Amino acid sequence: MGCLIIILLTAVLGLYMAWNxxxxxxxxxxxxxxxxxxxxxxxxVIAAGICEFAGSVLVxxxxxxxxxxxxxxxxxxxxLPGLAQGEAPALLLLGMAAAxxxxxxxxxxxxxxxxxxxxxxxxVGAVAGYGIIAAGWSAVHWGKMxxxxxxxxxxxxxxxxxxxxxxxxxxxxxxGRKRPVTAAxxxxxxxxxxxxxxxxxAVVYKGLKHLTGEGAEWITGNGAFLVAAAVGLLSAxxxxxxxxxxxxxxxxxxxPEQLELVERVFAPLVVVTxxxxxxxxxxxxxxxxxxxxxxxxxxxxxxxxxxxxxxPAWILMLGGTGIVLGLATFGYRVMRTIGxxxxxxTPSRGVAACIAATITVLVCTRMKLPVSTTHTLVGAVLGIGxxxxxxAVNRRVTRNIFGSWFITVPAAAVLAMVFFMLGRAFLLDYVxxxxxxxxxxxx
Amino acid sequence: MSLIKELFGKSPFGPLVEHTKKVHECVKLVEPLxxxxxxxxxxxxxxxxxxxxxxxxxxDLIKHEIREQLPRRxxxxxxxxxxxxxxxxxxxxxxxxxxxxxVLFIRKTEMHPDLKDDFAEFVGQVLKVSNTLTxxxxxxxxxxxxxxxxxxxxxxxxxxxxxxxxxxxxxxxQRRLCQKIYSLEADLDPVTIMFYDKMFQALSRVANEAxxxxxLLRAMILKG
Numbered sequence: 099m100g101c102l103i104i105i106l107l108t109a110v111l112g113l114y115m116a117w118n119x120x121x122x123x124x125x126x127x128x129x130x131x132x133x134x135x136x137x138x139x140x141x142x143v144i145a146a147g148i149c150e151f152a153g154s155v156l157v158x159x160x161x162x163x164x165x166x167x168x169x170x171x172x173x174x175x176x177x178l179p180g181l182a183q184g185e186a187p188a189l190l191l192l193g194m195a196a197a198x199x200x201x202x203x204x205x206x207x208x209x210x211x212x213x214x215x216x217x218x219x220x221x222v223g224a225v226a227g228y229g230i231i232a233a234g235w236s237a238v239h240w241g242k243m244x245x246x247x248x249x250x251x252x253x254x255x256x257x258x259x260x261x262x263x264x265x266x267x268x269x270x271x272x273x274g275r276k277r278p279v280t281a282a283x284x285x286x287x288x289x290x291x292x293x294x295x296x297x298x299x300a301v302v303y304k305g306l307k308h309l310t311g312e313g314a315e316w317i318t319g320n321g322a323f324l325v326a327a328a329v330g331l332l333s334a335x336x337x338x339x340x341x342x343x344x345x346x347x348x349x350x351x352x353x354p355e356q357l358e359l360v361e362r363v364f365a366p367l368v369v370v371t372x373x374x375x376x377x378x379x380x381x382x383x384x385x386x387x388x389x390x391x392x393x394x395x396x397x398x399x400x401x402x403x404x405x406x407x408x409x410p411a412w413i414l415m416l417g418g419t420g421i422v423l424g425l426a427t428f429g430y431r432v433m434r435t436i437g438x439x440x441x442x443x444t445p446s447r448g449v450a451a452c453i454a455a456t457i458t459v460l461v462c463t464r465m466k467l468p469v470s471t472t473h474t475l476v477g478a479v480l481g482i483g484x485x486x487x488x489x490a491v492n493r494r495v496t497r498n499i500f501g502s503w504f505i506t507v508p509a510a511a512v513l514a515m516v517f518f519m520l521g522r523a524f525l526l527d528y529v530x531x532x533x534x535x536x537x538x539x540x541x
Numbered sequence: 542m543s544l545i546k547e548l549f550g551k552s553p554f555g556p557l558v559e560h561t562k563k564v565h566e567c568v569k570l571v572e573p574l575x576x577x578x579x580x581x582x583x584x585x586x587x588x589x590x591x592x593x594x595x596x597x598x599x600x601d602l603i604k605h606e607i608r609e610q611l612p613r614r615x616x617x618x619x620x621x622x623x624x625x626x627x628x629x630x631x632x633x634x635x636x637x638x639x640x641x642x643x644v645l646f647i648r649k650t651e652m653h654p655d656l657k658d659d660f661a662e663f664v665g666q667v668l669k670v671s672n673t674l675t676x677x678x679x680x681x682x683x684x685x686x687x688x689x690x691x692x693x694x695x696x697x698x699x700x701x702x703x704x705x706x707x708x709x710x711x712x713x714x715q716r717r718l719c720q721k722i723y724s725l726e727a728d729l730d731p732v733t734i735m736f737y738d739k740m741f742q743a744l745s746r747v748a749n750e751a752x753x754x755x756x757l758l759r760a761m762i763l764k765g
Contacts (some may be wrong), residue, residue, distance in 0.1 A: 126545045214544045265688070274691015353693055354683050361686075372601035432543070439546040444686065476544050486688040489552030494614040495544050 101398040101536035104191060106530065108394045111198045112419040115387035118205055119217055120424020124150055125381045125432040126472045128449030132433055133440035136365035139433055146376040146429070147422040152439040154418035156301050157463055159409040161382050163243070164466045165221055165389020166409070168193075170229030172393070174237045176403035187397045188530040192521040193232050193514075194390035197224035199282075200514035201386065204506065211504070212282035214498050220312055220510040222246055227391070227511030228518040249467040250503055253458050254477030260454035261481030264289070269487065278353070278360045279345045286367065291334035292407070293453045296373055298326035300381070300460035311505050342368070349397025362470035364445030371452030378459040378469040380421060387466065388417035399537065447487050454478035473499050550615040553607050555574070555626065556687040560603040561629060561678040567596040568671040568747060570642070574663045579652045588605050590642040593660040597635045604632050619761040627757040633750040636669065641743035650736040653725060659718045664725050664743065666711040670704060670748040674755050676745060681758075689762050701755045708752040715745050725739060 125132075127150075128142045137145070152310045170193070176186040201220040208215035222243075229237040268286070275281040303322035341363050348359055392409050443451070475497055483491035507521040570593050575587035607628060613616075617624065644650075647712045652660060677700045680693065722737050724728070729737075 122543070126543065128546050176573070205736070269688040271691060273687045276692045353696075357683065357686055357693075436546055440549050442549045442552055472544055476548060479548055483616060483618070488549070488618065489554055489685055490550030490611065490615040490617055491615050492548050492550055493616045495548050498544055498547070530714065 101532050103197075104532060105395055105398050108195050108198060110393050111202060112387045112391035113416065113423075114219075115198065115202050115205070115217065116384065116417045116420020117427075117496050119349070119383050119387060120150065120426075122209075122378065122419035122424075122432060123163065123217065123383065123428050123430035123472060124376060124421065124425045126370045126438045126475060127376040128433060129436045129440055129475070130443050130452050131369045132377075132437035132444040134365065134367045134445045134448045135437075135441075136445055136448070137372075139430065139437060142372075142433055143430055145373050147425050149373045149376035150380035150421045150425065151415075151418035152404050153377035153382075154384035154421060155411065157378075157381035158384040158388070158414045158417060160463055160466045161385035161468045162389045162392050162409045162414065164246070165225060166393035166396070167237055168223045168242050168466060169222060169246075169333070170232070170237050171239060172397075175229075175233050180234055182530070184525070184530045184534045186384060187533050188526055189232055189522065190246045190403060191394050191397050191529055192525060192532070193228035193518050194225070194393045195219065195513045196521050197228045198264060198390040199517050200224040200227065200510050204510045204513055208506065208509075212480035214472075214502055215506055216472065216502050217383060218468040218470050219502060219506040221386040221508035222388060222468055223507035224514035226507075227505055227514035230511070231515045231518050245465075246467055247503075249441065249462050249465070249469050250473070253462055253467075253469040254349050254480075254499060256461075257454050257458045257474040257477035258481035259482070260457060261451050261478030262485045263481075263489045264450035264453055265447065265482045265485045268450055269485065270463070272360060273357060273446065276353075277349050277356065279348045279351070279356045282360045282363055283338065283342050283345055286363065287334040287338040289449065289453065290367065290370075291330040291339040293371060293374060293456065294333040295326045295330035296348045296363075296457050296460060297377065298329045299323070300378070300464055302326065303464075325451060338368070361445050364449050366525075368445040368448035368452065371456065374456040375459070375471065375475065376450045378456050378463060378475045380418060382463045382471060384417035384421065387420060388413050391416070394409045398533065404422035405488055441488070442488055447479075447482050450482055450487070451475060451478040454481065470502075473502070546704065550612075551610045552685065553611055553617070554682045555609045556603055556610075557628065558599055558682050560628065561596075561681070563596060563600040563603060564631055564635045565671065565675040567600065567638045568668065568675075570596070571638060571664060571744070571747070573666060574642055574645060575660065578650070578658075579657055581649070581651055583649055586642075586645045590646040593639050594643040597639045597657075600632060600635045604628055607633045614671055618685060620764060623757055623761045625723075627754060627761060630750055630754040634703055634747055634754065637743050637746035637750060640746070641740060644736060644739045644743060648732075648736055650733055653729065656718065656721060656726060656737075659714065659721060663711065663714040663718055663741070666707065666714055667748045668705045670711055673700060673704055673707060673750040674758075675757060677696050678700045678758055684762060694762050698759060701759050702756040704752050709749040711745065716740050722723055727732050 124146050130147045131137045132139060132142050172190055175190055205215055205217060226238050246308060271285045272278050272281045278444060302325055318408050329495045344363050345359060348356065392413050394407055395413060397403065455471065455478045459469060459471050460475045476499065480491060482488055570589055573637060574586060574589050577589060592593060677697050680697045683693055722734055726734065
């Protein structure tokens with residue numbers, strides 16, 4: 099009974115975090131499509147909901163793994179000397195709950211003060227914070243932490259470099275040509291191919307185990323490359339057909355008219371690529387909400403600290419559902435304001451930014467690194483700005499990105515420390531009893 | 542607060558093209574002003590001078606609006622200093638047209654019959670320079686869309702390349718006109734000569750500033 103209450107409480111907290119992510123962050127993923135007026139707000143919300151959910155469930159397990167056992171190793175806590183029976187799982191459980199609560203509280207505090215905040219940074223800081231209090235500095239996997247922090251720096255930079263290159267390609271090979279219309283028919287399908295291969299690989303390669311179980315190795319192994327190539331080829335062919343139909347016979351038009359047509363051809367592409375960003379956002383960020391939950395469910399259902407290999411699919415679905423709920427209840431409004439603020443993004447810029455962000459975030463996701471999709475997207479946009487693709491880009495946001503690292507991580511860590519110490523002082527016995535009763539009941 | 546929402550400023554290129562067009566509207570009045578001058582229609586000059594002055598003021602408003610919406614925190618696809626100089630220079634074209642209108646307005650100067658043909662030719666050449674610049678500068682928005690490269694940039698640069706020679710021609714015509722004035726100095730009173738000189742100077746400035754504006758446009762396109 100006690101265990102059930104604990105699971106329910108953390109599930110509600112996780113759902114709340116997911117709701118927050120859906121309400122505030124998802125709009126950024128669809129920003130390019132909405133800002134360039136390539137899709138209506140209503141359809142953007144629907145498409146983002148589907149893609150976020152799919153990303154969470156299909157690829158969300160990797161980063162979730164990092165949050166639940168990659169930053170603080172549960173076995174370090176289990177092997178602490180002098181623990182009573184059932185105390186180790188109780189500590190872990192309280193710690194993860196404290197981390198989740200800290201991340202959620204910090205999210206609200208930061209939003210209240212009008213500071214940009216990344217849920218990824220909050221949760222990483224919070225989990226590390228509780229780990230330090232629970233078992234000292236050595237409880238934190240500093241190697242992993244180093245990787246994560248490096249990825250926070252590298253993901254916007256990689257997004258920027260990719261955005262720069264992709265936009266240069268678009269501008270040199272399509273927009274800068276004498277007949278942009280003809281060039282678009284040739285070049286755009288390659289970009290579609292490139293993107294679809296990356297997405298398919300991110301989903302399939304050495305993944306999907308939590309859904310298919312064992313026995314699907316033919317597709318998750320080297321077969322994944324074949325599947326990705328096939329999917330990429332098919333999408334590219336379809337794209338080529340559609341683009342050619344839209345642009346046939348328009349080669350004789352004046353240059354500005356051709357450019358406008360090309361932008362219009364890019365409009366469906368920017369919708370697709372924005373959906374890809376939403377997908378990768380779901381894949382990376384669902385962990386911020388359900389990572390601690392996954393750890394807690396594991397402990398509370400087995401009453402031991404041994405972590406299961408797989409993240410249960412229902413937890414990812416819960417996270418995905420929370421994100422979709424946030425999007426449906428609140429994201430609508432955020433999406434509308436974003437749409438009015440980033441009208442400078444034309445479809446051609448949007449495609450470059452979105453492909454850059456998708457690739458960067460998905461690669462990080464598969465490396466189990468929790469990164470900020472928003473920061474990556476900002477990096478991509480700055481890259482396009484450096485490629486002379488945008489009329490006026492606010493360079494001050496880079497300062498905000500650094501601020502987000504330097505403030506959010508310690509703040510979330512300190513909050514988690516406080517919550518954990520309070521929990522340990524007042525709730526440890528209760529939780530331990532609940533766990534022990536649960537264990538004997540199950541046994 | 543969302544980073545994405547803060548990320549973008551307003552594009553200056555739309556308003557810049559508006560400024561170009563406003564200045565050009567101003568320059569277009571040089572033609573009716575000169576005709577009114579040759580006809581000695583002072584009422585018409587009065588009316589046109591008012592209009593020039595209004596257009597110049599409106600161009601000023603656009604100029605200030607562009608400056609205000611470009612705080613330093615925004616980085617642009619072109620050099621900020623060159624953009625500001627371009628704007629300043631383009632604004633001087635309108636100022637020079639206003640100077641010309643004022644010279645015609647403050648004194649009823651008559652155009653000597655022997656000067657009329659050369660004067661018309663000179664005015665035509667000045668307008669030609671300004672037209673070339675306007676054609677190139679109104680492409681700024683499309684240039685921004687093609688990230689200042691490729692076929693579009695090449696075609697604009699080609700157009701600007703003609704400006705120097707056109708302006709040089711205008712200068713030559715002005716010199717010829719001046720020579721002619723002094724050959725007629727026996728027939729003309731000194732104040733009239735002084736006012737002729739003021740007119741030609743103002744018109745010459747229109748062509749000159751148009752050429753300089755074109756140079757800055759080229760610099761903006763070539764380096765970001």
